[in-house]
Amino acid sequence: MPAINFKIDTTSLQELTTHRTTTLPLACYKTDIRQHVQGHIPLHWHDELQFVLMIRGNARFQIYDQQLSVQQGDGLFINSGSLHIAEAASDGDCTYICLNVAAHFITAHDLYAVCVHPYVQATNLPFIPIPCHEGWGNAILQGIQAMWLLLQERQPFFEMKLAAQLTSMWQHLITSGFQPHYSQAEMIKNERIKQMLEWIHVHYAEKVTLDELARAGQLSRSECCRYFRRYFKTSPLNYVADYRIGQSLILLQQDQSVTETAYEVGFNSTSYFIERFRKLMHMTPLAYKKQVNGD
Template sequence: MKEFRVDQNLKELTEHRTVELPIACYETTINQNINGYIPLHWHDEFQFVVLVKGEAVFQINEENIAVREGEGLFINSGRLHSATNQDDSDCVYICLNVSPSFMLSQELFSTYVNPYIQATNLPYLSLSPNENWAENILGAIISINQLLRKKSLYYEIDISSQLTIIWKNLMKNGFQLKYEQTEIIKNQRMKQMLNWIHQHYHKKILLDDIARAGQLSRSECCRYFQRTLKKTPLNYVTDYRIQKSLVLLQQPESTVTDVAYQVGFNSTSYFIDKFRKSMNMTPLAYKKNKTSI
């Protein structure tokens, strides 16, 4: 089981690069994550996805996008996203993360790359093999994955060429970029509230505290969470506490009561009830299962 690590701002802590290049390409099996899904996070890198098995649902900012085998996604820099299996399909996908500055040369970056990063109406693009421009991108992602595995002579140059193909075809899609200040502010406030929760989840948290972190009223705060996460702020706090408890429960010396209080629950029975509803087992059963492996 792999732990998916993010910092207090939900920024992923994985370093997306090889020794030589500011990129990372790997196969991800969603249900092998410690949570059973890829939790909400963001990173500066562009992310390109190709599903090689099963189906998945990606949440990107406020939208849920179903992606089937052979299809893919472009996820823009800095956008909140997560992934879950669709109908227990044991989804596997190739994930390519690329530093935006590496997509094109420095001379071309400000003209052809940065406008896409700054666009407020481009959190993602769906990549369908039925569209010629998208099919070219999907093929290039697979080629980069193979190049990184083989590491033949001059493979770095070949990867750079494939990235140019990817970006040129993405621009050929003809997407009209927009820049709205209200969207920028909304995204900033959402991250501020999530950041505050991740700093204080182990303490008592009130709705007023979360709203204050986002400089919003209580009602607006609730609307933000419902729109982006499809749940209330306090339900998100509970889910996040359970997520944080998973690693602690795998420590041999830990007890269910200790873990409950470490992650912010003030009642062991309440923790057990919420954990069972979220994970379909009790914390003790989860602990026994993981520590016996």
């Protein structure tokens, strides 16, 4: 099966996938993490709310600077605008059902301000684990499965059933004890890390300096380093190097040499590119190129 290239705006990191049916602002699909071209779901965000149900294998998610494992049978809610990444946590298949829905579709318009908006804006709820052994969690996970089936079968008036199911799932989520809080300081931190990532994804193929990156986030050099240590457990320039490797995977599947690829993604040394690639991918660029192209 060919690798899937996850559609993400290379500047803003916003996911570009259209999350809607013909008539409704939602989408429900299965995602096999290992089938992505980079072997994981890369860092991104989207305006829609996301519900995840792990149906095969186990996955590790990182949402901003927080990490968690999602076991088979369990699930996860990811809030609007939250930066996140996912990778397989076990060998074999790692597949989940992903339900993305526009926040305004959760409830009737008159209830949105009270029942949805405070949770969407909450900075203390970038995600909520959904355990299958809890009554409220099991109800939400069964709801994801029910919506998946409704979208596959598309019986008459299935849209009304989808809307009713979604409202029920949301009610279970917000009545399970999670209280929304908003912190302006936390919002600013989240926006600054997004600004620096956007800058990297525009300029990664150029010479990147710590000073330039810090200015993009309106931070000092030391603060910039602290941000990357907090969010990604690495230095800013190591993040840049790893991002370049990720971009090289796409080019290596095309008719380009290893040297051409190295320089195109911003490395000024082919040997360093090969060294960095081997460290991250556990194989050389040439071996990867032969593997994905079936040589």
